[in-house]
Amino acid sequence: MPDNALPYRYSWDHFDLAWIRDTYPETREIIGGDTADIGDLPRLAGLCGYSPNPYFDERYYVARYPDVRQAIDQGRYLSGFDHYRKAGHRDRNPHWLFSEQYYVTTNPDIGRLLLNDSSLRNGYDHYLRFGDAEFRTGSWFFDPLEYIKSTTNEIIRTPFSHYLLHPSGYSNSAWFDTDWYMATYPQVLDAIRRGEWRSILHHYLHNKSDGHFDPCPYFSERFYVQSNPDIRDAILSGQFNSGYEHFLLYGLRERRQPHPDVDLARYACVPAVQEDLRSGRRPNPFIAYCRDKGAPPDIDAILEQTEDATKYAFEKKCTVLSFNAARRPLDFSHGRPDVSVIIALHNHFDMTINALTALRASHDGGIQLILVDGGSQDETRDLERYVRGATILRLPGNVGFVRACNAAIEHVAAPFVLFLNNDTEIQPGSIAAALQHFRRHSSTGVIGAKLIRTNGLLQEAGTIIFRDGSVAGYLRGRRPDSPEANFVRRVDTCSGACLFTRTDLLRRLGGFDEAYIPAYYEETDYCVRVWKSGSEVVYDPSINAIHYEYGSSDHTSGAGYINRNRLIFNGRHTDFLARKLVRSERTIATARSPFRPGARRILFVEDQIPLRQYGSGFTRANDIVTTMAMAGHEVTLFPIFKPLVHPSHLHAAFPDTVEIIWDRDLPDLERFLAQRAGLYDVIWVSRTQNVRRLIPVIEQTAHLMPQTMLVADTEAVSAVRDEQKDRLHGMTDEQMPSLTERLRAEFECLFIASRIVAVNARDARLLSDHGFADVRVLGHMQTPRPGGRPWTERSGLLFVGAIHHRDSPNFDALEWLVTQLWPMLEPLLPDDAKLLVAGHIGPAASLAGLPQSPRIVYLGEQADLTQFYDSARLFIAPTRYAAGIPYKLHEAAAHGLPAVASDILCRQLDWADGDEILWARANDSTDFLRVITNAYDNPTLWARLRYNMQAHIAMENDYRLYTRLIEGILTSTG
Template sequence: MPDHISSPAPSWDHFDLAWMKATYPEIRDVVGTDKPDEIGDLPRLAGICGYSPNPYFDECYYVARYPDVRQAIAEKRYVSGFEHYRSIGHRDRSPHWLFNEEYYVVANPDIGRLLRNDTGLRNGYDHYLRTGDAEFRSGSWFFSPFEYIKSTSDEIVRTPFRHYLAHQSGYSNSAWFDTDWYMTSYPEVLDAIRRGEWRSILHHYLYGKNHGHYDPCPYFSERFYVESNPDIRDAIASGQFNSGYEHFLLYGVKERRQPHPDVDLDQYGHSPYVQALLRNGRRPDIFVSYCRDRGVSPDVDAALELAETATKYAFEKKCSVLSINAARRPLDFSYERPDVSIIMALHNNFNMTINALTALRASHGGGLHLILVDGGSEDETRDLQRYVTGATILHFPGNIGFVRACNAAIAHVEAPVVLFLNNDTEIQPGAITAALQRFRHHPRTGVVGAKLVRTNGMLQEAGTIIFRDGSVAGYMRGKSPDIPEANFVRQADSCSGACLFTRADLLRQLDGFDEAYIPAYYEETDYCVRVWKSGHEIVYDPSVTAIHYEYGSSDLTSGASYINRNRLIFMGRHTDYLSRKLVRSELNTNTARSPSRSGARRILFIDDRIPLRNYGSGFSRANDIVTTMAEAGHAVTIFPIFKPLVHPSHLYTAFPDTVEIIWDRDLPDLDAFLAQRAGLYDVIWMSRTQNVRRLVPVIERTAHLMSRTMLVADTEAVSSVRDEQKDRLHGIPEDRLPDLADRLRAEFECLFVASRIVAVNALDARLLTDHGFTGVPVLGHLQTPRPGPRPWKERSGLLFVGSIHHRDSPNFDSLEWLVTHLWPMLEHVLPDDAKLLVAGHIGPAASLVGLPRSPRIAYLGEHADLAPLYDSARLFIAPTRYAAGIPYKLHEAAAHGLPAVASDILCRQLGWQDGHEILQARTGDEVDFLRVIANAYGNPALWARLRYNLQARITTENDRGTYAETIDGILNAP
């Protein structure tokens, strides 16, 4: 690469002669020329004297940071750190104390995608200088462009980083570095800066190893962190990390390592408020959140409970604002074919009525038949026809009460579904559509109830529970409305009449509400019990959401007296029903939240993470298992060993809406979780052997809470086989290899805690049987044939699909081998239009930046829909060199009708025949892979035969019905 002075865009890869002369005046005598191309012996001189070639590369920092660079210079392999960086260091090293390559790529996933493909960018720093700085991106935890701009109010700054390099005494605070605290704690640093020893506060902190003498903020101790984590000492000494703090920011904070003897991130992170801040991106990580809160998180739920009176006042104010404008623009409820008839009983409270009707009209675009029943109102409610058009309005001279008013309206119902809605209730957008879909797709549903949220933002109820004494409790009352327990569809005993949907024909069949409960309270509970007795179901649906001004239509005192009276009436009406209910107890809440169903099991499913399909690595299979269980009518709860890294909204779309997803807790919370749900679960399904091992201590501590629970250990894959393959691949001598039988015994030891063992394929089942486990069922992958329509002649190239969670994974190893060893050979034998497409989830601990790039390799990253890729490629390639279980990606490729070339270890796992369903090549043998691919790529007859046989295989082995039967057999095993 030739040396050059200038560049069309800012670049680190040049000698800036003018800048060097200004920075190092002494070189003017050495380099007398002003011609850009005549730099003479300047590179060697710069290396000897430690001169930086331009403002973007710090020679002294780079050499001091990386011991191997110093060694290479001493051995005269490079004349300077800059030469090393230009040659190989740019791939993964940091060139300047205020830029971190790994931070930049991880913090900006779009940059990672750019760098994985041939875009003309050599590394993240190249992008940062050319584009990222002007986009106000940050290249380091320690430099916030917006904070820096605040300190430069007297001028316009379009590239903060470049500006800072020219004015390094500028002030630059950041979320991870407390400049004010640093100056106060270490006043000697300011003196050193004044003497010219350092350019700025950041320069002092970041430039050299301080060995624990200086900390970045009061909540991180360098000395404590390094002493507490001896595993990172060698990495710091080798230059992999500049300090313990850099390791903490890259990895330690995610692993919840302790940064300071007085800082407990785990305890702090259990606050729901903190978790919400992190989920919504208001705090970049838990450590920054801790620093800003000084370790004290507010009890938001308690504060909101105390503030309910104030929030009710605020709600009333909002209602009054709407009522002022109501006459100017009447609400139009005209309809032709109504989707739903809404019954609203009224007595005064005009402002709230207008608010409720405004929200109702805005919530649904279809036809709404509004029936308003006014019982002797004395306020503006008497003249509602001035404010509402197209509604049926019934007037009564006196206050006839809620029950009688609702019953009077039933005769006017025209729609197939009826919504009872209080005038102190604000229904939310989408609620009506969700309820109508529930009735449309589930004929046995008789009532759909809402998630009711009080004015203070806390739950009033997520469905209600009826106890044996006839009392009724709102499930999850007083909790946050986003908690997992309130956000899945389930059967409930009853639901509040403040927002209750029911079928119109069923309402007429049951003669509406029982007027024994006049004027109100318990009428909807009684109705729901009669719905149950009629053979229909009560369903709580969290998509049906409404804000309720509780006791807006009556005061709390009178409400309590009606409740006590009507509970006794209810008990007399339904003694038979109540005899089967649980005794009222806080400990019975979770067990009582849903009526038991014949044949349905309550299942707790535990995996590493919430199993999203795009994660691969066995998570697709786990997702299929959960989905199949839920579709069979079982009540499934998912509990992760590790909290999810994605927003909960991603999780709820990945499973049937009846699945409860505990996304806000993880393994340390499991003991308390099981205690809260003692006796609830019929089955605990533990996915992956390593998780069973993690769960053994928990099971031993809580066994008395689940004496009748079936414990299923789903091995997912036998890792000992994979580990032995990996050791052999890496050249571990035979005499140092652990015996496979010993590995298997150690791996299987934890499985004896389970009452049922599941294997993913016949090979694993035999290994388990050989170690004393009997009756091991095989549960593989679920697939449905869906071959892409594109013919052979319109396809080209190879497709690699695999999730990479870390660089030590089999998928990363196989991809690295493919692009480094095999693909350069394939480029010479495949047509010019043949490309290698690489797709799949890439975890935060994995990076493909260092892999070879080529115009004929496209690193596509994660794709929501892989079908177009399967339909465009001619062959699928799976050159895995060590593996366990069954490769889901090969089953998926087969289902899409894409023939595959795979290593022989994968073919043995599948049990597929070479040349019949798959093409086999020797593991790790690029010559054999080259031969197989070259012979197959231009052979349409072979391609068609493989495709046909694959579809037959998938139809026979991966059928949905067979899959469901296997799971049913596991759950109902004696």
């Protein structure tokens, strides 16, 4: 069948004769009816710039890609459309309002679908067939919902198609300021009226502006291109239509400056901006800047000023809830309670009902509610009408918090007690979190909550006691999602507004000291006595409560009690106070948590917050941090680059005692260290390039941490990998630096460190040869967990590797595997044998363009790979250049999956060929073919490999050994 008679299959891949006649009237004499042969249209499209249908723009395509114009002139293609059908559909953009790369990278599910569904030719095909109807967008500049708003009296099911078929349609987006553009370039409107352009957006995206047209007042095309000369050739070649397109795809993520007057890095640090980014209200700092016009609101200041208003709103809500309790009384009937809750009352009926409503909703288990009413005169006297199953104690007068709580202690039936103010709303899950903490940590005697004021800002995240007996709520006035407020730590004391303790400890210590009657300092005194008894006081951010400060007392009178009781407290605990720090803003970070004997305070610096799914050394970093925390050390994680995922995702990945600084990065580190002067015993820097990045910061702050150990964890010696890569690409010895020169350049920055860590013995020898003494080796941690599925029930091969960018060892290995090895291997394997490909794919990476096959399954990132390790027969790692030590092979071994790997990786492991692993020569498809086919149907070999590699994992990667190695690094002074 001739090319011009190809059957219509894809919505963009056909000649729409009716549309062509309407769009280009001069073609009517050439084109007959709708069913007529298209004749010479393909050639006319190339000569005259005719588009074949509304979904492909011939003139844009040819202007965008100079190599296409050249190919047409040389006669290799009839038109741009001809080129796109045959080759360009893989990675080119067919229309000025669609970006293939944008669509695939912003919709990861589509990227995986394209790799595994051969009926889809590219992202554009998916967009026109499905994505448009799902209200997805294929461009920064087209918002389908905004477009629908601009239309009237129509049901629009496919906004993009509708827009293309209606020349008068209006498209608005956050990335392009239409009104500003019209006001700045009025000549464009005249050109549109003359019919030269169909819209403002068409003019901007179609023309090559060369710096003459900007999309908004906060991006300068001329400035951006001049400031980034590395992108000029890419724009000229058509890889990018403009500097703005590069900025949107890469520059924004790389923190390139969009305009001489726009500092996005500084702007992104503004708390209001960070909140908008986390909540999804703004997709990135640039859009936030555009919408705020560079002036974000000071939300914290606004919230601080509106506390009175939020308290009034709180009171109104309490009133409504009391009506509900009158109709449906709150039921606290219980059998064997999990916790006994003591609430002291004096009037404030509505607030009490609010507190009890929140309490009942917060926990599904048994709650013993003990209410102590000290002579209330309001509706509290009839509380039995509103609450069932509670123990209500009536005292003759307002005896105060201390005596009321002590009166309740003898009635406690549960193993744990919660003291709760009646102006406090405990949040769901808090009681369960406290109970879990007590059961896991026998040393904990008291747990305090994260207290949030009615205005949404913190009242405290634990409380500090200073040497003069004064106390300060840590982080008061800060946001409750601040990194410093969201990790478990030991504290001096915590507020009695929401305080958990063990019943036996409470009774042994005699409850609250009645010297502090009526209130204030009683919980501080109790916490100090808990410390003296040998138990710990802990702040746990999983316990949350909203507190209406001074809702049940008077702030003015409270100040008098505080001053009086502080003197009593000081007299009782002079020994404890002697060990406390003098009150100062500069000592807050050190004072926030009492020192734990034998523990180290460690700042761990890494490229990113090390999530396990990122691979590429991040899994090892995660293991190191986790092991440190589990050993009782206080670890702070600080990233060189801010994370791209939500903070909640980060907190789930580490022990709850790890402090994760997710809202700051390298430009903030110097100030961060200044604020925490003298706090850290150890600064552990992961990766040599990060040591190099930190040298200026360390030099500026060295006087603030003279005794701090600086650990340089090389993670992997990249010079070895770089040399392998250069040789792979055909470079000769004369064309590239020697390995010695590369190593010297890489290691030069490490002399600033107190201790050097290598990932394997080979790297350690390289470091020792360059003058570094006593290099410690710290590899990977693994626990054998072999899958139970037998050899006969397994099939296929498994490839696992994180791909952060296309210029990475894992992408190179995967590309070689699916393009070179698999086509040779597939016919030799049973029909049920598939190649499974799994691993994280970063925002700068894409697997688009890799071969598709019914027997290649691209899984993408998986939360748990166990089922794949348990179903595959062999693991394959055909890496052609690498550094360090391959975690993926250790993980496969831990799961009991024998592996075939390149000799490069096998030497890193130092495992014997045929005993623990199967070797194949890197970049040698014939050798890989031989090894795999020999092993695939050999159950005896499979069983021997499985047994031996499990033994290696148990001996070399054990958790206890790993812990001892880390302790040796942290404590040794040699």
